[in-house]
Amino acid sequence: MYQPKPIDTSRVQLPGAIADLIERLAENNHDIWAQQRTRDGWTYGSQRDDAAKKHPDLVPYRELPESEKEYDRKMAVGTIAAILALGYRIEKALP
Numbered sequence: 001m002y003q004p005k006p007i008d009t010s011r012v013q014l015p016g017a018i019a020d021l022i023e024r025l026a027e028n029n030h031d032i033w034a035q036q037r038t039r040d041g042w043t044y045g046s047q048r049d050d051a052a053k054k055h056p057d058l059v060p061y062r063e064l065p066e067s068e069k070e071y072d073r074k075m076a077v078g079t080i081a082a083i084l085a086l087g088y089r090i091e092k093a094l095p
Contacts, residue, residue, distance in 0.1 A: 009081035018080065018090065025079070026072035027061040034058055 014022075037058060045054025057068055064072075083090060 006078075007082040007085050009078070009085045012081040012084045014077065014080060014084070021090070021092075022073055022076045022080065025076035026069060029072045029075050030057075030061045030064065030068075 034057070037055060040053070042053040042055050042058060044056070044058040045052065046056055048055050057064060061069065061072070080090065
C-alpha cells in the first residue's frame, strides 16, 4: 500500500520577503495547468463537464475564485519549503 512521504518542512520558516515569489509561482502553476488542459482539448465552461471537456477555471489567474488561488499558493509554498528543507537557498538576482 502506498504511503506518501513528503519532505519534512515542519521546521522551515518562509521569509515574508518572498510573498511576491509565492504569488508569481501560484500564477505560473495555474498557467501550466491551463495550458495542458487546453492542449488536451478542454475549453472554458461555466460548469465543469468532464465528458465535454469544459472547466470553469480555464480563465486568467486574476479571475479565479480566491479558493482556487489559495490552492495554487499552497502548492507554491510547499515547493519553496521543500527546496529550503533540502538545504538550497533562494535569492533574487540583482537587477
